[in-house]
Amino acid sequence: MTDRGPTLTQRLRARGLDGVTLLVLPCVLAIIALFIYPFLYGLWLSFQPKDGTTMGNYDRFFREPFLYKTIWTTLKISIPVTILNLLLAVPIAFRVRLMKHQRLLTTILVLPITLGTVLVAEGMLFYFGPQGWFSRTVMALGLMDHAPSITHGYWGVFLSLLITGFPFTFLLTLSYVTGIEPALEQAAATLGAGPAARFREIFLPLLLPGLAITFCLSFVQAYSVLPSAILVGDPANTTRVISIAAYQAAFEDYDYSLASAIAMIMGAVQLVVVAAILGARTLVYRGPVAAAKG
Amino acid sequence: MTVGSTKFETLRLEGVKRDFGTFNALRGLDLTIARGEFVALLGPSGCGKTTALNCIAGLLDVTGGRIMLDDTRIDTIRTEERGFGMVFQNYALFPHMTVRRNVGFGLKMRGVPRAEIDRRVEQVIATVRLQGQADKLPGQLSGGQQQRVAIARAIVIEPPLVLMDEPLSNLDAKLRLEMRGEIRRIHQSLGSTTIYVTHDQEEALSLADRIVVLRDGAIRQVGRPDELYAAPAHLDVADFMGYRNRIPGRVTAQDGGRVTISVGETAALIGRPCDGLVDGPAIAMIRPDDLEPTDAAIGIPATVETIEYRGREFHGLARTIANQELHFRSSVSVGRGETIRLGADPARVLIYPGATP
Numbered sequence: 001m002t003d004r005g006p007t008l009t010q011r012l013r014a015r016g017l018d019g020v021t022l023l024v025l026p027c028v029l030a031i032i033a034l035f036i037y038p039f040l041y042g043l044w045l046s047f048q049p050k051d052g053t054t055m056g057n058y059d060r061f062f063r064e065p066f067l068y069k070t071i072w073t074t075l076k077i078s079i080p081v082t083i084l085n086l087l088l089a090v091p092i093a094f095r096v097r098l099m100k101h102q103r104l105l106t107t108i109l110v111l112p113i114t115l116g117t118v119l120v121a122e123g124m125l126f127y128f129g130p131q132g133w134f135s136r137t138v139m140a141l142g143l144m145d146h147a148p149s150i151t152h153g154y155w156g157v158f159l160s161l162l163i164t165g166f167p168f169t170f171l172l173t174l175s176y177v178t179g180i181e182p183a184l185e186q187a188a189a190t191l192g193a194g195p196a197a198r199f200r201e202i203f204l205p206l207l208l209p210g211l212a213i214t215f216c217l218s219f220v221q222a223y224s225v226l227p228s229a230i231l232v233g234d235p236a237n238t239t240r241v242i243s244i245a246a247y248q249a250a251f252e253d254y255d256y257s258l259a260s261a262i263a264m265i266m267g268a269v270q271l272v273v274v275a276a277i278l279g280a281r282t283l284v285y286r287g288p289v290a291a292a293k294g
Numbered sequence: 295m296t297v298g299s300t301k302f303e304t305l306r307l308e309g310v311k312r313d314f315g316t317f318n319a320l321r322g323l324d325l326t327i328a329r330g331e332f333v334a335l336l337g338p339s340g341c342g343k344t345t346a347l348n349c350i351a352g353l354l355d356v357t358g359g360r361i362m363l364d365d366t367r368i369d370t371i372r373t374e375e376r377g378f379g380m381v382f383q384n385y386a387l388f389p390h391m392t393v394r395r396n397v398g399f400g401l402k403m404r405g406v407p408r409a410e411i412d413r414r415v416e417q418v419i420a421t422v423r424l425q426g427q428a429d430k431l432p433g434q435l436s437g438g439q440q441q442r443v444a445i446a447r448a449i450v451i452e453p454p455l456v457l458m459d460e461p462l463s464n465l466d467a468k469l470r471l472e473m474r475g476e477i478r479r480i481h482q483s484l485g486s487t488t489i490y491v492t493h494d495q496e497e498a499l500s501l502a503d504r505i506v507v508l509r510d511g512a513i514r515q516v517g518r519p520d521e522l523y524a525a526p527a528h529l530d531v532a533d534f535m536g537y538r539n540r541i542p543g544r545v546t547a548q549d550g551g552r553v554t555i556s557v558g559e560t561a562a563l564i565g566r567p568c569d570g571l572v573d574g575p576a577i578a579m580i581r582p583d584d585l586e587p588t589d590a591a592i593g594i595p596a597t598v599e600t601i602e603y604r605g606r607e608f609h610g611l612a613r614t615i616a617n618q619e620l621h622f623r624s625s626v627s628v629g630r631g632e633t634i635r636l637g638a639d640p641a642r643v644l645i646y647p648g649a650t651p
Binding site for chain 1: 351352353372373374375376377378379380382384386387388389390399400403404431433447448451457
């Protein structure tokens, strides 16, 4: 061997490529097979409408109120739910960070995640339904003379998403809140900042980037609300979300092409919201939230 | 208006206690600090010194006793209303604010007008020699610079009391020495009362007007640096003040200002009795700098294990037959494995009552 500097293996390793890198392959294959290929296939399919044109499906979607209104319906549920979840999660996380038995509480909160949307929706049907405890209590107390219509409507879906989404939002928020170095708050206090000022000047700016991420993830979760929209909602009307439109196109009308187009539009709307939030995130400080290195 | 924005004459800790569950971190601290004083709280980790500082700052509630600023009781008011400046061990700079905004934060919270904030921030940044760094974020600064921002942020509000919690412990040796000078310079130019927590006796000796040695949540000794250095009141204080050689023996003769103890079979040490020593078992404490090879027959025999050259002289480690390590100084080199006799000037030997040898 002549001396020609580092070998190919060494040069590859310097760029982060070695034997271990191969372990990423199964993952890449899975992503291609389960995500990229179906996505591209759906995209292609959406441009093959029954009427033989290219843009026929998209054209139809934005012409028929029955279809395009689902975007608004979906956003009207998912965005308020996400915002309310964050508004609840932040103060609770601030309280919980000081608690001793954090782990117990966290476990209790994780439970609804493991239950899944369907079980929660079913529980709600029994509890909030016309014959449920809630309705009966309300009527027994004479607050209303008929059962309140919480299930099978907007508020049913809203509540169901709030319940299933909150633990997720809360746990993410808690990790961001506890990640902030406690000495920063103490330092602010010694400098004369009261609780409100400490939140405004120290915590909020440091939390914003994390809250933006939390918002995006929680929003994506709430956005693809199919089971609860059908089970505890009013799927023909006020909670006819975009995923229902896609489902009906695919499995009731057997128009896979239109269903694909709806799915693509659904993805695009979601992307616009997430991109807007992440774009706004670049405007705030995103560095480390602990005190700088010693 | 915060309490601390008024000038004061004395800060008094009256029987201050702090318990964490069943653990007593502070067991009734009594201490009076006069205006303008630089007081160091010195002690090993876990002695309660940071707890004491946090109680004064209001970051921890006291569980007994009270803290008085002249005639005002301050332990019951909130941190933000005390108005003391504090420098944290990890600096606790706000990572999302520039140096300028970090330093101006306390003034902003006090509702000082914008123009005056700018003027005072500029001034204090010059005091800590950070001109040109004012618009950087803390993450872009070196450890020493961050440390200076932390000091600037604490002193710009012109607090009557500055609290410092091991501010130099995260710096390297050279920077630590430099910042020590800086802290002394700033203290002298502002005349602010300072309470400085450290576990480094050298730092305490060089900075403080008065040192408070703490141990297990109680005060062991209070005194000027020279007093503590020359005459530690207790064995553990001596240990902490750099008396590294701890030689057990038994009192054989007592003569006013001098006491003689026997060490092992043949050797003896003469020194000053301390902490009420009268008779019985005793422990002699000697600094490595004061223990030297001697020709006297009563010198302690020991075998040299290591010897290192330290510029003007040699520092050695020897072991006695009783398997006791002795650190000593020597003006000439001695061979490893050689057996020598070690002794010290009686004025430099402190003898405390001790357990049986």
